[in-house]
Amino acid sequence: MGANILVAHGGGPTAVINSSLQGVIEAARASGKVDKIYAARFGAEGLLKDDLMDLTDVSSATVSLLSQTPASAIGSCRRKIEQVDYPTLMECFRKYKIDCFFYNGGNDSMDTCNKINIMAQKEKLDLKVIGIPKTMDNDLAVTDHCPGFGSAARYAAINAVELALDASALPIHVVVLELMGRNAGWVTAASALGEKLTNCPMLTYLPEILVDTDKMLSDIEKEFAGGKGLLVTVSEGIKDLDGKPLADTGIVDGFGHKVPGGTAQAVSDLIMKKLNIKSRAEKPGLLGRTSIAYASDIDREEAYAVGKYAVDSALVGKSGYMVSIDAERKPKYSYKLSLVELSKVANVEKIFPKEWIIGGNKISGEFADYCLPLIGGNLPEFAILRK
Amino acid sequence: MGANILVAHGGGPTAVINSSLQGVIEAARASGKVDKIYAARFGAEGLLKDDLMDLTDVSSATVSLLSQTPASAIGSCRRKIEQVDYPTLMECFRKYKIDCFFYNGGNDSMDTCNKINIMAQKEKLDLKVIGIPKTMDNDLAVTDHCPGFGSAARYAAINAVELALDASALPIHVVVLELMGRNAGWVTAASALGEKLTNCPMLTYLPEILVDTDKMLSDIEKEFAGGKGLLVTVSEGIKDLDGKPLADTGIVDGFGHKVPGGTAQAVSDLIMKKLNIKSRAEKPGLLGRTSIAYASDIDREEAYAVGKYAVDSALVGKSGYMVSIDAERKPKYSYKLSLVELSKVANVEKIFPKEWIIGGNKISGEFADYCLPLIGGNLPEFAILRK
Numbered sequence: 001m002g003a004n005i006l007v008a009h010g011g012g013p014t015a016v017i018n019s020s021l022q023g024v025i026e027a028a029r030a031s032g033k034v035d036k037i038y039a040a041r042f043g044a045e046g047l048l049k050d051d052l053m054d055l056t057d058v059s060s061a062t063v064s065l066l067s068q069t070p071a072s073a074i075g076s077c078r079r080k081i082e083q084v085d086y087p088t089l090m091e092c093f094r095k096y097k098i099d100c101f102f103y104n105g106g107n108d109s110m111d112t113c114n115k116i117n118i119m120a121q122k123e124k125l126d127l128k129v130i131g132i133p134k135t136m137d138n139d140l141a142v143t144d145h146c147p148g149f150g151s152a153a154r155y156a157a158i159n160a161v162e163l164a165l166d167a168s169a170l171p172i173h174v175v176v177l178e179l180m181g182r183n184a185g186w187v188t189a190a191s192a193l194g195e196k197l198t199n200c201p202m203l204t205y206l207p208e209i210l211v212d213t214d215k216m217l218s219d220i221e222k223e224f225a226g227g228k229g230l231l232v233t234v235s236e237g238i239k240d241l242d243g244k245p246l247a248d249t250g251i252v253d254g255f256g257h258k259v260p261g262g263t264a265q266a267v268s269d270l271i272m273k274k275l276n277i278k279s280r281a282e283k284p285g286l287l288g289r290t291s292i293a294y295a296s297d298i299d300r301e302e303a304y305a306v307g308k309y310a311v312d313s314a315l316v317g318k319s320g321y322m323v324s325i326d327a328e329r330k331p332k333y334s335y336k337l338s339l340v341e342l343s344k345v346a347n348v349e350k351i352f353p354k355e356w357i358i359g360g361n362k363i364s365g366e367f368a369d370y371c372l373p374l375i376g377g378n379l380p381e382f383a384i385l386r387k
Numbered sequence: 388m389g390a391n392i393l394v395a396h397g398g399g400p401t402a403v404i405n406s407s408l409q410g411v412i413e414a415a416r417a418s419g420k421v422d423k424i425y426a427a428r429f430g431a432e433g434l435l436k437d438d439l440m441d442l443t444d445v446s447s448a449t450v451s452l453l454s455q456t457p458a459s460a461i462g463s464c465r466r467k468i469e470q471v472d473y474p475t476l477m478e479c480f481r482k483y484k485i486d487c488f489f490y491n492g493g494n495d496s497m498d499t500c501n502k503i504n505i506m507a508q509k510e511k512l513d514l515k516v517i518g519i520p521k522t523m524d525n526d527l528a529v530t531d532h533c534p535g536f537g538s539a540a541r542y543a544a545i546n547a548v549e550l551a552l553d554a555s556a557l558p559i560h561v562v563v564l565e566l567m568g569r570n571a572g573w574v575t576a577a578s579a580l581g582e583k584l585t586n587c588p589m590l591t592y593l594p595e596i597l598v599d600t601d602k603m604l605s606d607i608e609k610e611f612a613g614g615k616g617l618l619v620t621v622s623e624g625i626k627d628l629d630g631k632p633l634a635d636t637g638i639v640d641g642f643g644h645k646v647p648g649g650t651a652q653a654v655s656d657l658i659m660k661k662l663n664i665k666s667r668a669e670k671p672g673l674l675g676r677t678s679i680a681y682a683s684d685i686d687r688e689e690a691y692a693v694g695k696y697a698v699d700s701a702l703v704g705k706s707g708y709m710v711s712i713d714a715e716r717k718p719k720y721s722y723k724l725s726l727v728e729l730s731k732v733a734n735v736e737k738i739f740p741k742e743w744i745i746g747g748n749k750i751s752g753e754f755a756d757y758c759l760p761l762i763g764g765n766l767p768e769f770a771i772l773r774k
Contacts, residue, residue, distance in 0.1 A: 013556050062770050068767060077559070163677055167673075168458070170463050170464065280672065282674055291546070383460050384460070
């Protein structure tokens, strides 16, 4: 009899998390060693509520469509698994005779994954536990980068250039673009990759550096005065010199959490009020992680590969690891996969290197060297007729 | 000696307005009858400030890149041409010995185009004036639809489905999506085209119908309670039962139009405050008109064709017309072009038919029959694993 495997998603989806799921399913099928393929419906919620989906017999046509399907096809959640939940998890693994468990997520999920592995060992449960990395924020430690990031970065880079073309074609307003990333500015930094493809100046603000709003406004005023339009890109999580989020709605949700507002709108309002310059704010928000048209092919390929590698590793008896991507960029981009101990990545946050931020609002060429291969190389070319 | 032609853009760009420019340039070159090809830098601003660009010798490689370049490669503006400006325009036409003038824009631009034609006749200037239709809003009269709309509609349709997949994969919040369209709901209606491709319910609000916010909130509460997430799509210009914009910045643009603020954020705030349900607002804004990856191939083809048709018409002596698209949808989609008198389209606004709006927040199948061919047929397929 073959092994039974179980896969779950944790946290926010990416454009390629379903490619990892495809990698898991196809590797399991190809191995000839897997009996049942289960998925937790809505991540931890499904694990704790005995709500598993049996994917064993899903058609290969549907499985191959996963690479073109954004969000999580099995569902995810933001529920953090607490100490009190672990016995319920163990019960679930026993009931379905799970041999291998794969948790596809970010920092929190790797922490959970680690704890599940330790608990299973204590309970003498023969469970192989492997973490599959996923986060558009790129804030996972050890791995060179994280599946999901390349696609979010490609979205940011190309959309910023396209928006800059608009901002410079009708330079009647400052355009402020907000991108996701509460604590890590990786995605927002990618918006600057195409700065030189247009005539439009760009200013880029990441959460790693507190923003001096007076200087920000004087830089905006100066750049916009050039008459070529201006694109200001901000991470949703930027804070002022007092450490206060630029967008604070004052609204508290039903759980007592502060609801952050539109950071781009807040910056835009400042520009209109303090500089008397027309401004508009754009916030694609979740669209930055759901877009298939702007997803990165290499990111999709790697997402598939880490899913497959996780299954192959568990089936040869590995447990307690996350799949990590090791990358070479010279002479040309290549990657290979390896296993890293879960304890080394759990709850560690990799923020954007401050030395790659120049003068508070420009991104260094070192980041371009790092990031361009992950979005698939060069950006599209555009026709520039105006000098 | 050949003719000298001049092209100008008016109002907001679209994803395909540069394809119309490409059509103008390539038709002029192919005709063998054109000497100089001029473009007004920043639309009316360039015409009034004697700021023309000479595109006669732009390389054919650059011209062919126009179809992949969003925004306006020659620049546009929102300046309305006033009565007092017409003598300056006539001077510009005389100075550069312009034989044919093409104004590529929406309602306001067609009005200007009409007035220029009348003024030129009065002044015995031998000027052929042809309007090239352009507006993502699709609110131009007579023509079946307008270049720019198909791409904005394709953006809205696919992004809404992708976002709905995310909203149903992590159904912890209502997701509110704002799309452009101050008075006409055509683009927002397109967001509902893919409703049946996901499990996620959608509610769609257009500016053609005043919104009963109490009913809106109770509908949202009911749909979200189903546990499959919820996508609420709103036109930026929706108003409440008192006719007050849901988001009012108090700002007025150059045409005297009020500039609405973040409508999605306003709706999202209402959901959180009144229903105590977590909600988030997304507003791609200008990205909905700049995205090349989501542009419609047929829209791009038609945009090119109307530019070419304008040049061919002017070169055989036609003047005082806008190029109009006549479409057949059965047995399959086809279009042909014709000329319509400018006076019939100037300042007429074609709003979305109210009979295509069902119960205030659903879009009828008749709209799908109208719109699907314009975005290039069916939407992408996705893998749906959860029931």
